[in-house]
Amino acid sequence: MREIKASQIIKAVTELVRRANFILRSDVLSALRSAYRFEKNKRAKTILKAILDNAAYAREKNLAICQDTGIPVVFAEVGQDVKISGDLKAAINKGIKEGYKKYSLRNSIVADPLLRGNPKFSPCIIHTDIVKGNKIKLTILPKGFGCENKSRLMMFKPTAGIEEIKKFIIDAVKSAGPDACPPYIVGVGIGGTADYAGMLAKKALLKKIKLQRGLSPKGTVPGFERELLFEINNLNIGPMGLGGKTTALAVNIQTYPTHIAGLPVSVNISCHALRSARIVL
């Protein structure tokens, strides 16, 4: 057994908070730069430039990329040969709280969803998974709620065709329209159960964005992602919803086996400020 102390986890999470909120993911940055190069619409180009300038300014001045520093979602993959001395979940929450305080981020969490009340920095959402090995992998995804509010779930019939699924995903983007800070990154979870599809859609946002070059074979997940991205970018929503070819930077799909009676599909949209950071202890 390898021992990992709660104090190491607190320190690691605090650092992840800083990295995720101040430094835009390099794959998102590359996708934005590429969009800026290829965008023809003048206003869309101006907005993409402001988004790139914002990321640079945030990094230089240690400012949050976006004031909505989200509800922090933490994925903790814990190796089964690790012995944690201390309380794992308490340590993660402490790291979040200390990081958000230290780096002057926003306290956006209300303790009671119905009674609301004075917002705090924590608790975050923690997804733990027990995996092989003697390490802990921690990933933080501070998820803004402008885009989280545009999430969708549909329990399709198992006989549903690919066109129906496609329409559902594209409709989710259309209904987010100009509201949730396009250009979007569209996370899609297909399969599992209602809750698991939602989780897959969120996890899909962690997948590295690949710049679309060359062809992906039809009928495969990369092919489907590509087709969706193409159609979404023909919606003319564009940055801030003011038109242009850049409505989404990527469509990322995660799948999982499912039941013979169903076909759950969940969509989790991210704004252009898709922030996440990862560390292995």
Place this chain on the structure above:
Amino acid sequence: MKKINTPLDLNKIKSLKAGQEVCLTGIIYTARDQAHKRLLELIKKGKRLPLDLKGAIIYYCGPAKTPKGKIIGSCGPTTSSRMDEFTPFLLAKGLKGMIGKGSRSQEVKEAIKKHKGIYFITYAGCGALLSKYVRSVKTVAYGDLGPEAILKLEVENFPLIVAIDVNGGCIYGED
């Protein structure tokens, strides 16, 4: 680029058209979901509001905490449509301008036209950049709401795009 100053009145905004870029200097007030709910309760009870809405601009914004040595933290717009159910009441009380992101309901469009108000959008998801245009910050009301408190911001050349003009013309087109 056209420059405008607060407080707003019809003369300053009547020539502005949806799609036009302007920069704003003067006072704006932040207010979002919970502050709107409270303001509407006061209006319904006929009580005095903690801010004078006449000619005022509300910015749908809940800034990040202010880092040491800075005037304000990241402070971009939040989704305006969540405030739609409250907006017509505030416009009727003299509110002239709003700043946010995204589309508005038909009711809000009509209320803007009726009361000759204006709705602006600003760079969404660019809160760090927008913090550069803020000169001072003061809490006006509802400090218990944390980032949802009503703050008085003094801004200089704050970049805006007219999204719904005084005649109800809309940058996003018709629904």
